Amino acid sequence: MTDYYEVLGVDHNASDDDIKKAYRKMSRKYHPDIAGPEFEDKFKEVNSAYEVLSDPQKRQMYDQGVDPNNPQASAGFGAGGFDMGDIFGSFFGQGFGGGSGQGPVPRTQPGRDSLASLNIDLRTAVFGGTEHVDIHTMALCPDCGGRGTAEGTQPVTCPDCQGRGFTQKVVRTLIGQMMTSAPCPRCEGHGTIIEKPCQGCAGHGRVRTKRTVGVSIPAGINNDTRLRLASQGEVGEGGGAAGDLYIDVRIRKDKTFVREGDDLHCWIEVPMSWAALGHAVRINTFDGERSLDIPAGSQYDDTLRLEGLGVTHLRSDGERGDIVAHLVVKIPTSLSEHERELIEQFADSHDDDDEHIEAVSSHNKPSGSKRGFFSKLKDALS
Template sequence: MVAEEDLYTTLGVERGASDSEIKRAYRKLAQQWHPDVNKEPEAQERFKEINEAYQVLSDPGRRQRYDTFGRAGLGGNGAGESDFGFGGFSDIFDAFFGGAQASAARRGRPQPGSDLRYDLRIGFEEAVAGTDKEIEFEVLGRCETCAGSGARPGSSPVTCNQCGGRGEVRSVRQTMLGQMVNVQACPRCLGEGKVVDDPCETCRGDGRTERKRALRVTIPAGIDEGHQIRLSSEGEVGPRGGPSGSLYVAVHVTPHPSLKRDGTELYHQAEISIVQAALGTRINVPTVEGDEEIEIKPGTQPDTEIRLRGRGVPHLRRSGARGDLHVLVDVVVPTKLSKRQRELLEAYAKEAGEETAPAGFFDKVRDVLG
């Protein structure tokens, strides 16, 4: 006698699995093993086992009896107590045809409008400090003639006579597993449940017309290249009174000539001479608020980093927090020296007891020629 597989094992879930976990596992397996999709010889039997397991575990009462008594608690029909229709066929339909979107298309309500994208370029300082921008774009808005209904003024959309206003049509076919119910958006009303028999002359029944739109967009301080700002309900209006989509403003930031950004941190490469490094000096460095004078201490070494705290980019999600500005010091060694400069450096080297290379032939010629 072959032992029957545990129903939880059939669905690949733990015994303490929640209802949503059981439904999710069932949808995944149903999509994988449905005979209309899977042509393997064992698919038919496997799909039947999956369906039977779900019929039990999705019913709180039957699941409790199974947990207590096993299959014996399910009566003579075992796990297959219910007829093999599909129980809740919408679960199978969602798994095959796109889940929530497919369900929404069958509810007999207006279709939503499309989302839009607007590419906006701003300056580096604007991205750091934040700003407001006026944008203008073309969009499908509600037709003013028919107020978005799509019907000629004085008339109204009527209930679709093909689906009776449900927005969906069903067909049933017999298979070796039982009846198969197919649910589709109504081809006449496109899932809306209503049709326009006397269309508006302005929008030709669509309920929308093209127009220019102006909006003021707030750019938050600290926004970066590639970030998007979503403005809900500012996209295209749906046909015949459908809800509006969203507008996504994609932000592009113009690079700064001498500041580099990494998240909330800013970096600047500052060049100083060997004399300035040795003796110290003060130099101007750029910040997003304008140039600022900083001190170079005597004896500053190459690649020294001077950090200006709180002079970087604001954190988008931490109010008041701000990154730092890192000044990376680059000590520039001269490649050409005048005769006087060389004499001074040689005198320094002699005083410090350091060995130096003698002047080359071309250096001497250059000194003679001035």
């Protein structure tokens, strides 16, 4: 027999409030919309456990060794060790061997969790900030404040069940007469009737609405992060406590930077003369314009760093990654005769004319020992 107390993570002597709190925690943890469809069976198990342990009658049966969800599979059912009168009394009420009938179902029920998505730009991920998301959810009825009744009225005791929430009747079976119980059809098991329901919510204590929620984005947040906003989800029936709101945060692509960890990578195109002679440039960053010095003799795809201008380290005291600038040396596609002569003169005096080139792996790139840049340029323009 499944240990429902273990499923909810509570002690066998847990109070009704402890069971309700544990159920809310576990249902949020394993809800398929939050944890994923693979947790659907676990979510059903949590609901089955709560269905039994939240009902005094079913909990009594379970503590006696009979699983109300599967009585035939329970250990000892119909065998020695249990009073059959007590067991049938648990099933059918006081009319058979004792056992208490189930109590009325509360009108106030906890609300469900909600899920929403939010797209942010890379700048917000770098520095953090507050974003807003619109959600459609159930909110407390503004007309009745969750009571479900019209102003100046209260629910009245159900005349059919006298407030017990269930009705009983005698049925004849092969082993004699037995008393059975079922939820009262008139009050739907609540024990009370709302004779004059609130017109705004039709007696439910909540209404569907659209509202805007502010979301605090932590600096350094990663893509596809799920944030939890406590008690910002759906209000329950009868104005019950709201569930939680979960926000899936996704970071839009930036037109300049690509994020790798907490570093921001960008590519800057520079003339070949700047790469050969060195030059100072200014680039736009999330902190404004910054100066970047290109050393003389820079090569294609060399990287330069601007330290401390990248993404804020998550859960740090403001420390940040770097900006990594990749150089793209721009080779002209056409030259004047004078320009060609100058480059050929430079190539003749600086480059090796040896046509033999050996292929090497990327981590063993030659550092100037092979054909020079201007020799390759001359060939590209030939």
